[in-house]
């Protein structure tokens with residue numbers, strides 16, 4: 001494992017975090033209906049968290065002699081809340097995968113501090129994935145409008 005390979009993986013993460021900033025902000029702007037009262041803030045928090053991660057990863061890329069990317073992956077556009085929730089879960093699961101891969105590389109490279117930095121962020125990504133999964137599960141089990149309309 002060499003530094004260039006690790007830097008390449010860190011920039012892959014940076015690209016993902018910029019995607020999170022843009023995608024979560026777009027959902028923050030666009031979510032509508034009664035659930036806006038809940039999810040607009042939730043999506044803003046997702047954007048803030050991605051920005052915080054981009055700051056940490058960008059700082060580390062520079063410290064290792066690299067240049068943080070300004071690219072991002074595709075933002076999944078939608079105005080449907082259920083799709084926003086599914087896309088948010090998929091985004092966090094993608095982050096878990098990327099950070100897990102980066103941790104394995106940092107371990108092989110022998111950079112313990114980098115491992116710890118990445119592990120701290122991985123915990124937050126995993127928490128995020130689990131939270132979105134719980135939110136999606138609650139809507140699928142019919143706590144909301146679908147079951148109520150059947151009763152009526």
Ligand SMILES: [Fe+2]
Pocket residue numbers: 017020049050053095125
């Ligand atoms: Fe993140």
